[in-house]
Amino acid sequence: GHAEQWDEIAVDGDVVAKDCLLRFKREGRTLAVASIFRDIESLEAELEMERQMVT
Numbered sequence: 001g002h003a004e005q006w007d008e009i010a011v012d013g014d015v016v017a018k019d020c021l022l023r024f025k026r027e028g029r030t031l032a033v034a035s036i037f038r039d040i041e042s043l044e045a046e047l048e049m050e051r052q053m054v055t
Contacts, residue, residue, distance in 0.1 A: 003031035013038065021045070 006024040013020030013036075021038040023030045023045065030049055035042040 006031060012041070 003024040003026070006026050008025040008028075010023040010025060011020060012023070015022075015036075018036045019038070021033060021035045021041045024032040024034070029052065030045060032049075033042055033045040
């Protein structure tokens with residue numbers, strides 16, 4: 001996803017070690033993710049965002 005505005009960035013992993021997933025959120029809802037060496041988690045987050053769009 002693409003987010004122009006967010007109120008939180010949740011970091012899972014270690015940015016300095018280049019092994020992380022960042023979730024850009026607004027009001028608790030994930031709008032976009034950025035990842036470094038977290039391909040599976042990134043794809044899972046994409047599916048989660050798509051499910052949120054449907055409901």
